[in-house]
Amino acid sequence: MEEALEEYDIIDSRNDNLHHAKPEDHTKTGGLIQGALNTIKKNFNDVKNKLHGKTTPQKTPKVHCEEEKVAKPSETKKPVGSEDSNKQSKTKNIGRKTLPKELGENKYEQAFEEDKLEEGFEEFDFHISLAKSISQKLRGSIEKKSFEEATLSELQAQVIEESASGSKLPTKDEENISDFEMVSDIQCIFTEADWREFLENPPKELSEIQERRIIWSIKMGLPDRRRGDIWEYLVKVNKYKKKEERSYQDLLNTKDVENIEYTISKDIMRTFPELDQHKEDISTGNNSLFNVLKAYAVYDPDVKYCQGMNFIVFLFLEKFDSNEERAFWLLVAMMKHLRWRKLYKLDTPKLITMLERLRKRLIKEVPEIYNHMVEQELPIEGVFAPFFLTLFLYSTPVHIALRIIDCFLYKGEDFLLELTVKMLKLQKEKILSFVSDCGPCFELQMYLSKNLVQECCENKTVKSILGRPEVPEVGIFNL
Amino acid sequence: MEKKKNKKVFLKVVIIGDSGVGKTSLIHRYTSTRFLQDFKPTIGAEFSNKEVVINGKTVVAQIWDTAGQERYQSLGISFYRGADCCGIVFDRSDHSSFENLDTWKNAFLKHGAPKEEGTFPFLVIGNKSDLDDGSLVKERDAQQWCADNGNLEYIETSAKDNTSVEEAFTKLIEKGMEREKVNLVELPDRMSQKNKTVNLQRDVAKDVNRKPQKKKCC
Numbered sequence: 094m095e096e097a098l099e100e101y102d103i104i105d106s107r108n109d110n111l112h113h114a115k116p117e118d119h120t121k122t123g124g125l126i127q128g129a130l131n132t133i134k135k136n137f138n139d140v141k142n143k144l145h146g147k148t149t150p151q152k153t154p155k156v157h158c159e160e161e162k163v164a165k166p167s168e169t170k171k172p173v174g175s176e177d178s179n180k181q182s183k184t185k186n187i188g189r190k191t192l193p194k195e196l197g198e199n200k201y202e203q204a205f206e207e208d209k210l211e212e213g214f215e216e217f218d219f220h221i222s223l224a225k226s227i228s229q230k231l232r233g234s235i236e237k238k239s240f241e242e243a244t245l246s247e248l249q250a251q252v253i254e255e256s257a258s259g260s261k262l263p264t265k266d267e268e269n270i271s272d273f274e275m276v277s278d279i280q281c282i283f284t285e286a287d288w289r290e291f292l293e294n295p296p297k298e299l300s301e302i303q304e305r306r307i308i309w310s311i312k313m314g315l316p317d318r319r320r321g322d323i324w325e326y327l328v329k330v331n332k333y334k335k336k337e338e339r340s341y342q343d344l345l346n347t348k349d350v351e352n353i354e355y356t357i358s359k360d361i362m363r364t365f366p367e368l369d370q371h372k373e374d375i376s377t378g379n380n381s382l383f384n385v386l387k388a389y390a391v392y393d394p395d396v397k398y399c400q401g402m403n404f405i406v407f408l409f410l411e412k413f414d415s416n417e418e419r420a421f422w423l424l425v426a427m428m429k430h431l432r433w434r435k436l437y438k439l440d441t442p443k444l445i446t447m448l449e450r451l452r453k454r455l456i457k458e459v460p461e462i463y464n465h466m467v468e469q470e471l472p473i474e475g476v477f478a479p480f481f482l483t484l485f486l487y488s489t490p491v492h493i494a495l496r497i498i499d500c501f502l503y504k505g506e507d508f509l510l511e512l513t514v515k516m517l518k519l520q521k522e523k524i525l526s527f528v529s530d531c532g533p534c535f536e537l538q539m540y541l542s543k544n545l546v547q548e549c550c551e552n553k554t555v556k557s558i559l560g561r562p563e564v565p566e567v568g569i570f571n572l
Numbered sequence: 573m574e575k576k577k578n579k580k581v582f583l584k585v586v587i588i589g590d591s592g593v594g595k596t597s598l599i600h601r602y603t604s605t606r607f608l609q610d611f612k613p614t615i616g617a618e619f620s621n622k623e624v625v626i627n628g629k630t631v632v633a634q635i636w637d638t639a640g641q642e643r644y645q646s647l648g649i650s651f652y653r654g655a656d657c658c659g660i661v662f663d664r665s666d667h668s669s670f671e672n673l674d675t676w677k678n679a680f681l682k683h684g685a686p687k688e689e690g691t692f693p694f695l696v697i698g699n700k701s702d703l704d705d706g707s708l709v710k711e712r713d714a715q716q717w718c719a720d721n722g723n724l725e726y727i728e729t730s731a732k733d734n735t736s737v738e739e740a741f742t743k744l745i746e747k748g749m750e751r752e753k754v755n756l757v758e759l760p761d762r763m764s765q766k767n768k769t770v771n772l773q774r775d776v777a778k779d780v781n782r783k784p785q786k787k788k789c790c
Binding site: 445 | 580582591592609610611612613615616617618619620621632634639641643644646647650651668
């Protein structure tokens with residue numbers, strides 16, 4: 094198993110090559126998004142017709158979550174010729190793929206077959222485009238209610254209002270589109286109560302619809318009070334905790350080796366320096382941030398401590414009311430389940446692979462931006478390494494980073510890469526407008542490292558990549 | 573662009589050294605003349621610009637602040653390349669950071685691969701001199717190390733008290749300018765490399781190692 098893990102990055106980059114070897118992939122994705130948009134279009138009109146008492150030739154709309162129905166948005170756009178069957182099977186796989194035996198188990202092994210990864214991206218695009226249009230519809234109308242509280246009828250009413258008032262919704266559509274998949278998806282988002290119930294006794298095998306509900310819930314934003322619990326579930330904390338014989342206390346009480354305590358101690362005061370939490374004197378033994386990092390350094394001698402981890406642990410502690418043990422095991426599970434420890438290991442092999450993948454994608458997909466960064470003498474390592482090493486906590490407002498971490502814990506590193514590329518594409522014009530005629534462009538550096546993420550993910554911007562209008566967080570992270 | 577009488581010289585200054593020795597504080601003190609208590613550890617690398625007049629010449633110093641943790645040295649290649657001078661900082665109250673000067677110097681020479689390995693302008697900076705409780709790294713020891721490592725120059729600073737910070741950077745920039753002068757004579761065609769289009773058909777690895785070109789602004 095360990096060997097398989099070690100090979101992961103090799104497969105990783107190989108796969109990356111495969112991904113970029115086929116220029117037609119992107120047109121496929123475009124077709125799928127178009128299909129999704131057509132579906133949305135159809136759905137809006139269906140709702141509208143229904144409310145106006147018109148009958149549709151289709152079967153009764155099914156909005157129940159238990160309905161084990163898979164969205165097949167691309168069916169409306171079947172490609173011709175030999176690709177047809179391939180495309181069809183892919184479409185079916187969207188449903189199947191999201192049904193691993195255990196959520197995330199073997200996810201990567203599967204995903205690293207070329208087709209699977211491609212599907213992942215297609216699915217991601219599909220959800221993002223849906224989420225975008227939904228969030229645009231909903232913004233304003235339910236701002237005082239949390240998304241979870243919004244009822245279906247409210248959503249429908251809103252949708253109808255939008256569509257009836259001659260909004261930008263397209264009016265023409267095709268006949269045979271499956272009904273209500275989008276509306277049912279909205280309804281299927283787990284409420285806080287749903288999560289509580291689900292996490293009390295999580296099923297060993299997720300049904301298709303459960304899987305879809307989880308994906309949707311993550312895309313649309315998790316309830317903050319359940320976040321810690323959900324994170325633990327997503328990265329299978331129990332599994333990794335069971336495997337370890339040593340207890341947290343054992344690890345914590347292990348004598349300092351190789352001066353690691355000193356290394357960690359240098360960063361304690363410098364982790365979210367603007368906040369008061371976890372700044373206690375280390376010698377008292379009460380500094381939770383220090384304790385968790387120290388225990389991890391003992392637990393994983395290949396990684397020990399690496400800068401960046403401190404920001405993540407700080408956040409975990411906040412989500413668990415400073416419960417060190419829970420923060421520690423979540424860290425362990427994240428590192429193992431997502432193979433994230435290779436990012437921090439000596440020589441940072443995964444960081445190098447990820448930056449290389451990012452570079453290749455930029456060259457392939459947005460060469461203007463890549464060229465611009467080269468011309469402005471900004472190495473992508475300097476700008477983007479903190480994104481990955483701190484899971485965007487380094488210079489992104491925490492309420493946004495939280496949403497990114499939600500998705501990351503479910504989807505893994507591919508999500509971070511995808512997000513980064515998407516953000517750069519989205520703000521291409523702006524990025525290209527930063528020009529320095531003398532040396533590297535300071536403003537471009539500041540924009541990329543500090544403002545880009547906020548602009549792309551903040552609820553108030555028109556083009557929110559993350560979809561859901563953010564409900565303001567309460568507590569210390571309300572920065 | 574408006575033409576100015578004095579031509580600006582453009583210099584790349586790289587600051588390296590162990591985590592927590594005060595690299596960011598020194599740079600911040602120099603570029604914004606303030607000392608901030610609350611710094612995050614530097615992850616990745618950031619640069620800031622400072623325009624100064626040295627010996628009658630206007631110099632734009634592009635000062636690179638780098639991550640101090642050793643394992644991030646694997647990323648160093650992209651930050652060190654094209655440097656005109658390098659400041660190696662240690663914390664005088666932390667003897668291990670002094671002992672690591674060797675490692676830093678070698679890493680810089682390895683990843684930055686400057687042409688004149690033996691004579692590349694380094695400045696060794698002993699920071700946190702304000703913390704004098706008798707246990708600081710002694711000036712004599714630091715001078716000895718510098719003498720043993722190619723007669724490097726040494727300066728003691730305190731970013732907190734603003735002791736000798738400006739002096740240190742001025743020295744660094746002067747050293748960089750001297751080197752630039754030599755290189756300009758040696759490499760006259762360097763200045764003509766204005767055309768900086770990137771050929772995407774080129775091997776990616778070449779782009780990675782692409783050395784930022786020196787240029788003069790007018």
